[in-house]
Structures are given as structure tokens and as C-alpha cells.
Amino acid sequence: MPAFRTIVVTVDDLDAAKRVYSVALGVEPHTDTPYYVGYNVDDCEFGLSPKPGDGRDGSVPYVDHADIDKAVADLVAAGASVVMSPTDVGAGTKIAVLADADGNRFGVRSWTAP
Template identity: 40%
Template sequence: MTSSATQGIKTVLHPVSDLTKAKAVYAALLGVAPTTDESYYVGFEAEGQHIGLVPGGGPQDMDAPVAYWHVPDIEVKLAEVIAAGATVKEPAHDVGGGRLVAAVVDPDGNVLGLLQDR
């Protein structure tokens, strides 16, 4: 089997209903201030992990946390997981700064995120 190895889960996004309240809870939990603090997204860097808060689940309509596996080539990894039985929920697209994200759904309905940094 030819494969593009993943680099592990480094990003987890959480949908939140109240960004201000969630930001306070996550800052207390992680013991750090946010590195990104916008009305549409709050992000924290802690222990090599990126934890993001997405108000209302964002444009991707998240209703549960989504873990993002960092991959060297998102298109190759998408092809591999689709061939293995996943379906596309969110095609690969640039979210700014050359960062590409995509999401697939496994056969049990779990959403799996893919992320490629340039």
C-alpha cells in the first residue's frame, strides 16, 4: 500500500455557542492566553497542540469537536481515505496563509479533519 504518512493530530476544533464564555474556560484549562482572538475564531497553542474555538460551528457546521491530522499532501491523503471508504464532507480548500483543510466522514459517521501547512 502506497501511503503519505500523517504527522499526527495537532489541531482540534471545538464548536461553541458563546465564544466569550468558552474562551475563559479554555484559557483556564490550558493555562495560556489565546494566540488568535477574533470574533469568528479563538485559537490557543498549548503543549504542541492547537485548540480552536469556532462560534456556532462555523461555515463547516460542526456539531462536535473535530480532530485534524496534519499531512504533507492533503490531496494524496484525501484520495487514500476515500479509496478506503470515507466520504468527503468538506473538500480541500485554503483557509488563509496557504493552510489547506478538508474533512471526510468515516463509515460510522465520524468526521475526520485533514490539514496541510505550506
């Protein structure tokens, strides 16, 4: 069953946010790049990303699906709109970002072992 397992928070200052969330979560990040800082917290991924610069900010929850392309097509058929098409972000991970009818953003993620 699909479940939300990833939350990405957009921030103005990635280094400042990393200092705060490393203490808050009690762990160091497993990924630390200029475009993404990721933490493993139990069975969930918590990430930090720079704000995209187009006025969108806030948190984006991601739901895992085995077939991201089918999931996106099904969601569009149900009324969602695509904000970012499925994109390979490395390490066997693809993400897409969609919006519901009210403009609330959420993501879809697929992962395959390298």
C-alpha cells in the same frame, strides 16, 4: 508519520468558551477572530469555532499531511466521505473535513510557511 495535532471544538458562544479555555489552558489565544479562536498547547493546536448551524457539533480532530489533496483522495478511496473539501483558511493552512462510515468527523490539515 501523520499524527493528530489539532482539535477544534464547536461552541454556541465563542466568547464564553474563550474565557473558560484561556483559564483551563493557562494561555491566551494566538488567533482570536469571530470564526476561530486558536491556542498553542505544547505541540498541538486547540481551537474553538462557532457551531456550523447544520446540526453538526462536537470536536473534530485533525491529522497533519504534507499533501492534503492526496490524503483526501486516499481517504475517499478507503471509504471516507468528504464533508468539506480542502479549503484555504489563511496563514498557509488548508483543511478538509471527512466522515468515516459511521459518520464520525475528522479533519486533514496541511501547512506551509508563508
